[in-house]
Amino acid sequence: MTTHDPLASLDGARILLTGGAGLIGSRIHHRLRQVGAQVTVLDNFSAYDDSTFELLGVDRTSSEVVHGDVADEDLIRSLVGESDYVVHAAAYSTVAGCTTNPAIAFASNMAGTDIILRAVAETDSVRRFVFISSAQVYGNGTGGDQAQFFTEEMPTAPLNLYASAKEWGERHTRQLLTKTGTDYTIVRPFSVYGEGQVPKPDAYSWVIAQFSMYAALGQELPLINGGQAIRDRIHVDDAAEGICRAMVAEGASQQILNLGTGTATTVCEAAELVQGHFPQAVVTDAPRLGQDPLGGYASIERMSAALGWTPEISLGQGVARYIAWMNDTPRAIPEWLRKEKNRVSNWSAQESK
The missing domain is CATH 3.90.25.10 (UDP-galactose 4-epimerase, domain 1)
Structure with a gap:
């Protein structure tokens, strides 16, 4: 008996994956290729050295890979205009790095996100935009020195530049794409490993x-x-699966979803x-x-209901x-x-x- 793949509808779909050479992005790319999607990976290859990209299974010479930056507006408009789905995973992604290099962090995490979103808002081809946020937007939550159980309804309280940029990206996604009627999903991964x-x-x-x-x-x-x-530690294969399902699940439309194990x-x-x-x-x-x-763990009730899935590892x-x-x-x-x-x-x- 053949089990139906929940991502089968992506067979032949044109997908732009920013930051697709990173840990999570490379796994998303692999999963999408399994179902026959046509994936364009955009990455500036600044996150690691060549040996690490090789460990992640990234072929920089592949015709699917575009060496470029989310701050390149002309490039982004061209790539988005040829896409059915956009998954925005690109980010300057360490807290220490953002604190040390705020100008680089702003250019990537805020200006780059704005360029992507405006391009998505201005095209009719994109069926859904998926923004990869972070559980860091919760900060310490509301419990003082107590570890938190984070639900999507809780107020955000970022503690660092990286988290603040992600919170801004969430708001910008909702405000810009709601205005144009473009579908979107925002996911908040917890600790991916x-x-x-x-x-x-x-x-x-x-x-x-x-x-x-x-x-x-x-x-x-x-x-x-x-x-x-x-x-709340979620394996990268589970994180990638959840993000891919967020692209197509009807229940994920215009939702903010934790991505954790609970x-x-x-x-x-x-x-x-x-x-x-x-x-x-x-x-x-x-x-x-x-x-x-201080930390905490995810409420996954909304995620499970929206995606029809829970992490397995x-x-x-x-x-x-x-x-x-x-x-x-x-x-x-x-x-x-x-x-x-x-x-x-x-x-x-x-x-x-």
């Missing part, structure tokens, strides 16, 4: 990748604020899962970072998959991380800047 994720300096939130690599190198696993922060996991529990594969790994306390949200399964991939791909561990020493002291210094 999975095979292919390579840590960046100062990107403190990529805990599964960082802890796995630290453990493999015999380095300590730093627990920020004692490891009590809560996160399961709360502390950083300490994540470390323990990694220690299950590396019993010799040790943990150490690290200071809390001021722009890092448990955190234990996802950690095992990541470590197996890392062990099979030791070159994935970046050289800067291999050389890093006195990590907790370094983090304290960064926090004092």
Whole structure:
């Protein structure tokens, strides 16, 4: 018996995927190709070095790949005008990077989003626009020092430039596309992890990748604020599936949807899962970072109803998959991380800047 693919209607559809060479974007691209979609990947290839793009399975020479920037208005108008769907995943995406380079962050995350949205609003060909926002828009929520259960109806309270830009992008999407009658869906991914994720300096939130690599190198696993922060960790394959379904699901029309598992996991529990594969790994306390949200987990009731789906990969399964991939791909561990020493002291210094 053949199971109907919920994305079957995308067979032959023309899809513009911005940021399609990143961790999530590359998985979206792979999933869309499975159903026969005609995907154009737009990326400026600034997020990683060539070796990381290779690990993500990105072929920069492919006819489907356009090396360009969302700030190139002429290019965007041309690509959008040839598209049935637009998925906007491109972003300058680390909190530390946005704080250090606000001009670059503005050009990518706000000006670039505006250019994409205006192009979408001005064409009749686009059936739905999907904006990839972030759970960071919730900030610390409304519970003081308590971890939160985030629902889409909660007020947003971003704590950093990256989250503020995402909140603005959500508002701009609703205001601009509602006015023109263009369909849209906004998704708020929680903590995405999975095979292919390579840590960046100062990107403190990529805990599964960082802890796995630290453990493999015999380095300590730093627990920020004692490891009590809560996160909702969703595997990248599940995140990509949810985003793809948001393109076509009738219930996702003009909705804001959390994209998470609905399961709360502390950083300490994540470390323990990694220690299950590396019993010799040790943990150490690290200071809390001021722009890092206290954390929480997603209400997924609206997402499940809209998409007719819930994530399938448990955190234990996802950690095992990541470590197996890392062990099979030791070159994935970046050289800067291999050389890093006195990590907790370094983090304290960064926090004092």
